[in-house]
Amino acid sequence: MASQTEENYLKSLFNLANEKSEVNISELATQMQVSMPTVNSMVKTLQKNEWLIYEKYKPVTLTPKGKKEAALIIRKHRLTEMFLVNKMGFGWEEVHEIAEQVEHIHAPKFFERMDEMLGYPTIDPHGSPIPDKQGRIQEINYLSLSDCKAGQTVILAALTNSSTEFLEFLNGRNLSLGTELKITSKEGYDQSIVVSYLDHSSETLSEKVCEKLLVKVLE
Amino acid sequence: MASQTEENYLKSLFNLANEKSEVNISELATQMQVSMPTVNSMVKTLQKNEWLIYEKYKPVTLTPKGKKEAALIIRKHRLTEMFLVNKMGFGWEEVHEIAEQVEHIHAPKFFERMDEMLGYPTIDPHGSPIPDKQGRIQEINYLSLSDCKAGQTVILAALTNSSTEFLEFLNGRNLSLGTELKITSKEGYDQSIVVSYLDHSSETLSEKVCEKLLVKVLE
């Protein structure tokens, strides 16, 4: 059974491997906030457990077994976040830190019961997909708001970043998942976008914000 | 901050210290399922953190600081058990193992929210008192069923043992907290007690069982 530490490495590996599939030691060290030698020794451990493939001086790759293990931890994380928001009344900006701990609990029934109480959700409070019990993850191809054009109407569907600060920024502007945004204009100079929604008739969002907002285009 | 291991030692110390106040190294080793040298080195660590008082060859004693720390972990454990039973539909025989893990989560809001949702309960699903936020524990003096006499009517209020096996034994006989028991007779030879309750007109309970059942006497 994976230790709490190993589980956190697997999760980081899984997230960093989106698309590229390969992960550098230095990337992983940055992500995990540990030194490169620490990562070096940990990848050797993970390799012994057949969770990843490692060759000296090469980037590492998760094995199918490692991917499944990681996805199942991410499943527990996201179910927990959903439970905290929908069943315990937490704000979406408060749940990540708690889920970071709860995800390591070994009690299948606990998470099955959450799942059941939530009605088998497929996305978490930040719009990220919840892997199924087999560790399969359904990839949804949203568009980034920064790739949208003036005149389009879109629905805010997910975020590429769920830091507390960013979520509080969105809270401050009444922006939540499902909000319908009309794109009034786009500034060519700094790529900022002006949107209207709810009782906000004109809100300017910087490119930095727009690229973190994933949307479904309505028209 | 106490490690998960230290937290488990503190909890064991607190539970073993009921009444006697002092705890032997060997008792603690048995309880924690580790060797005596392991306990010996751990008590030195706990002493450095001022959670207990230790002198060579003497039994150890928790300091007030250590008692409070322990009581607050027990609070998290018992709130969790109550939440699992009352809000998530678990049976009282399923929750201890899960709570044993959840009690180590560092997230005051998480437990405050549980407390609030539960309506600030004072006892857990096994009838044990839930320490308050200051770590104060309200001692309730129940009588053991084994000390009751024929003719008395009592209400099952708590258990001195909450092992899954014992709880399943009680489930099998429809015995739950709050059940009113009429003591039909008591066998002088083996101290077994015959009770009637609900649709059970004559159930014989061995001394071993009776001493684990804590009751309030009605008449």
Add this chain to the structure above:
DNA sequence: CAATTTTGTTAGATAGATCTAACAATGTAG
């Protein structure tokens, strides 16, 4: 009270997770 048993301590080892310092391989930019 002396012998034996139980309880507790010390020493030394191991495994996991981390670090720094030193060095080696790889990649990049002039």
Add this chain to the structure above:
DNA sequence: CTACATTGTTAGATCTATCTAACAAAATTG
């Protein structure tokens, strides 16, 4: 292509939590 920067590895140390073997103190018992 060489120099420099970046990336990765090795060696060796530390800290936590655990173990066994050996020994010492305390308690029990005849």
